[in-house]
Amino acid sequence: MSHHKINCCETCQVYWTCETKWYRGEKGEEAICCPVCNYYKLCLDKLGNCKNPKSK
Numbered sequence: 425m426s427h428h429k430i431n432c433c434e435t436c437q438v439y440w441t442c443e444t445k446w447y448r449g450e451k452g453e454e455a456i457c458c459p460v461c462n463y464y465k466l467c468l469d470k471l472g473n474c475k476n477p478k479s480k
Contacts, residue, residue, distance in 0.1 A: 430457035430467045437462055 432445050432455040439445070445455050457467050 429454065431455055432457055433461055433463045433467065435463070 432439055432442070436442075438460060442460055444458055444460050448455055457464055461467070
């Protein structure tokens, strides 16, 4: 299990309408990639080397 934080991918089809991301934003939490993201498995496989250049 990886402890790396992966930011939400702006290229994901649900990025702009993701309820999880909006909820976290309202609470002041980080926008961390989650299973709702279309690229979640890809991001985990590459350990943060997601399509989002800002990912860590």
